[in-house]
Amino acid sequence: MEYWVVYAPLIGLLGLVMAGVIYLYIRTLPVGTDVMKEISDMIHEGAMAFLKREYKVVSIFVVVVAVLLAIFIGLWTGVAFVVGAFCSALAGFFGMKAATRGNVRTAAAANVYGQDR
Secondary structure (H helix, E strand, O other), X not given: OOOHHHHHHHHHHHHHXXXXXXXXXXXXXXXXXXXXXXXXXXXHXXXXXXXXXXXXXXHHHHHHHHHHHHHHOOHHHHHHHHHHHHHHHHHHHHXXXXXXXXXXXXXXXXXHHHOOO
């Protein structure tokens, strides 16, 4: 079972590549009407502003906990905590971008295909 230690990061990277490919494909789909695009852009802007504010608050918590972990457990534990928090924040950022950009395309497709019935 020790070989999974080597393959786990590679499988994780493969998952990230696949997520990127799917995101790029979704970006090629139509966004609908101008009104739909305008509303989508406002939602996206608000979501990104929320994340920016949230990450400012969470970063203080991360620094405090990382310092405490480094002092009481070990330096590399604190470093690992910071790296994990960064990766989590990155996943949240890209997830929010994908969700807000994908939602308008879902609505546009539902609008087009719903008229066929």
